Amino acid sequence: MAMIALKCPDIQVVVVDIAMPRINAWNSDTLPIFEPGLDEVVKACRGKNLFFSTDVERHVAEAEIVFVSVNTPTKTSGLGAGKAADLTYWESAARMIADVSKSDKIVVEKSTVPVKTAEAIEKILNHNCNGVNFQILSNPEFLAEGTAIEDLMKPDRVLIGGRETPEGQKAIEALKDVYAHWVPTDCIITMNLWSAELSKLAANAILAQRISSVNAMSALCEATGADVTEVAYAVGKDSRIGSCFLNASVGFGGSCFQKDILNLVYICECNGLTEVANYWKQVVQINDYQKSRFVKRVVSSMFNTVSGKKVAILGFAFKKDTGDTREAAAIDVCHGLIGDKAQLSIYDPQVTEAQILRDLAMDKFDWDHPQHLQKPLNPVDTTKLVSVVVDAYEATKGAHGVCILTEWDEFKKLDYKRIYEGMQKPAFIFDGRNVIDVAELRKIGFIVYSVGKPLDPWVKDLPAAPPS
Numbered sequence: 001m002a003m004i005a006l007k008c009p010d011i012q013v014v015v016v017d018i019a020m021p022r023i024n025a026w027n028s029d030t031l032p033i034f035e036p037g038l039d040e041v042v043k044a045c046r047g048k049n050l051f052f053s054t055d056v057e058r059h060v061a062e063a064e065i066v067f068v069s070v071n072t073p074t075k076t077s078g079l080g081a082g083k084a085a086d087l088t089y090w091e092s093a094a095r096m097i098a099d100v101s102k103s104d105k106i107v108v109e110k111s112t113v114p115v116k117t118a119e120a121i122e123k124i125l126n127h128n129c130n131g132v133n134f135q136i137l138s139n140p141e142f143l144a145e146g147t148a149i150e151d152l153m154k155p156d157r158v159l160i161g162g163r164e165t166p167e168g169q170k171a172i173e174a175l176k177d178v179y180a181h182w183v184p185t186d187c188i189i190t191m192n193l194w195s196a197e198l199s200k201l202a203a204n205a206i207l208a209q210r211i212s213s214v215n216a217m218s219a220l221c222e223a224t225g226a227d228v229t230e231v232a233y234a235v236g237k238d239s240r241i242g243s244c245f246l247n248a249s250v251g252f253g254g255s256c257f258q259k260d261i262l263n264l265v266y267i268c269e270c271n272g273l274t275e276v277a278n279y280w281k282q283v284v285q286i287n288d289y290q291k292s293r294f295v296k297r298v299v300s301s302m303f304n305t306v307s308g309k310k311v312a313i314l315g316f317a318f319k320k321d322t323g324d325t326r327e328a329a330a331i332d333v334c335h336g337l338i339g340d341k342a343q344l345s346i347y348d349p350q351v352t353e354a355q356i357l358r359d360l361a362m363d364k365f366d367w368d369h370p371q372h373l374q375k376p377l378n379p380v381d382t383t384k385l386v387s388v389v390v391d392a393y394e395a396t397k398g399a400h401g402v403c404i405l406t407e408w409d410e411f412k413k414l415d416y417k418r419i420y421e422g423m424q425k426p427a428f429i430f431d432g433r434n435v436i437d438v439a440e441l442r443k444i445g446f447i448v449y450s451v452g453k454p455l456d457p458w459v460k461d462l463p464a465a466p467p468s
């Protein structure tokens with residue numbers, strides 16, 4: 001919405017949210033999320049044609065176009081628990097729009113939703129409309145966190161789905177006009193509602209599938225002496241395949257991939273497509289396998305136990321250049337190590353101690369609900385087993401092992417000689433992001449494990465996956 005405000009000075013944008021602390025933060029000098037370049041965009045427009053408010057009803061009533069970007073979590077109970085999208089927040093937003101509207105509106109699905117959600121939303125709006133006309137459009141968002149501003153500035157495509165009626169087509173044109181302020185019109189694709197809704201789930205599933213494919217290869221590389229970076233480079237050079245999204249890692253995280261694939265799996269199951277559902281489920285299963293494989297490497301390398309040993313965790317966010325920890329691989333890796341009674345010392349340049357402790361104490365999928373609806377926290381023995389520190393040197397001081405779980409640039413430039421000197425010996429480093437120079441670190445004296453890379457002789461003789 002901030003980008004629309006920046007590029008369309010003739011349009012007034014009001015961002016409304018029921019969460020007062022979030023709106024207060026959007027109106028302050030410290031925005032509620034860390035995203036490179038976002039501060040500048042918000043500051044350029046705020047108070048001119050970009051406003052943040054909790055007066056949801058008033059601003060919705062006044063608007064001609066309403067973008068609904070509420071959370072669409074994975075259901076945690078009832079039918080489809082653990083897979084289906086929970087549309088509670090979407091439905092309540094739709095009912096509120098119907099209640100307060102006195103003029104015709106275009107309602108835009110910006111949240112990622114199951115296919116056919118627009119049909120349900122249309123029914124809610126049209127059965128409660130008091131004579132107002134609503135047109136529903138699907139306009140899924142493809143930005144990635146950490147590069148959101150670049151992605152929005154120059155999107156590969158903008159997708160708009162709508163009804164194939166004259167009114168539907170008119171609504172599509174109105175939204176197209178907004179994006180056409182800065183996006184070349186040949187990048188604005190229009191299609192039917194169901195194709196647009198499904199395209200979003202399909203894009204995320206296929207992106208995540210590439211990561212799971214390369215991560216599956218990384219296990220085979222370790223078993224055979226191949227180097228996953230070389231294999232991915234060779235494969236990606238094929239112009240039919242392309243080089244993006246082929247970085248092997250400790251596993252993908254983030255608020256979208258797992259949630260959207262599980263949602264896709266559930267839709268397939270509901271349509272009786274068991275084989276298709278199982279195919280996509282495998283993308284998430286390989287991701288879970290990759291995270292647990294990493295934990296097993298750590299434990300087996302360090303004499304099959306990390307109990308009582310200090311292990312430094314460098315990076316907690318789900319990727320670099322964001323403070324977001326939703327579904328971060330670090331959460332599962334930390335749980336695995338805490339299960340083996342390791343003493344974790346965690347450092348991330350953008351994630352607060354409070355956030356890390358919350359993440360480690362929270363039930364799966366609870367993060368996508370407002371705090372007052374979350375189950376009571378389940379504090380792991382975090383006070384005894386976890387400390388959160390302010391730099392990488394403090395985290396690694398006296399540690400037996402170091403795990404790199406986010407690819408922050410600063411981890412490439414650390415003084416590893418100094419880190420080595422401060423650690424217990426043998427000193428282990430487990431690179432879940434392939435950011436360090438393995439040869440250089442081995443020269444210093446570290447025993448190094450790097451995902452999908454030829455194994456250190458120390459690790460080589462150990463079983464790839466000790467029994468759990």
Ligand SMILES: NC(=O)c1ccc[n+]([C@@H]2O[C@H](COP(=O)([O-])OP(=O)(O)OC[C@H]3O[C@@H](n4cnc5c(N)ncnc54)[C@H](O)[C@@H]3O)[C@@H](O)[C@H]2O)c1
Nearest residue numbers: 016017018019069070071072089092093110111112141145
């Ligand atoms: N985060 C991303 O990078 C990204 C990218 C593409 C798509 N999406 C999709 O966008 C949606 C939102 O994602 P997010 O990361 O911004 O989630 P979020 O949980 O950070 O934000 C959702 C916001 O909606 C507010 N909200 C809930 N019900 C409301 C209501 N009735 N009225 C007003 N506000 C209400 C919540 O208070 C919350 O602040 C999801 O469907 C997600 O899958 C997210």
Ligand SMILES: O=c1ccn([C@@H]2O[C@H](COP(=O)(O)OP(=O)(O)O[C@H]3O[C@H](CO)[C@@H](O)[C@H](O)[C@H]3O)[C@@H](O)[C@H]2O)c(=O)[nH]1
Nearest residue numbers: 141142143144145211245246247249252253254256318319
């Ligand atoms: O080669 C790669 C690329 C990514 N990742 C990991 O995959 C996760 C997701 O990364 P990324 O896709 O860059 O960030 P998101 O913000 O989750 O963006 C995804 O999810 C958004 C929400 O749906 C979509 O809008 C975006 O198009 C889609 O890329 C992160 O943990 C990355 O570290 C890898 O392990 N290897």
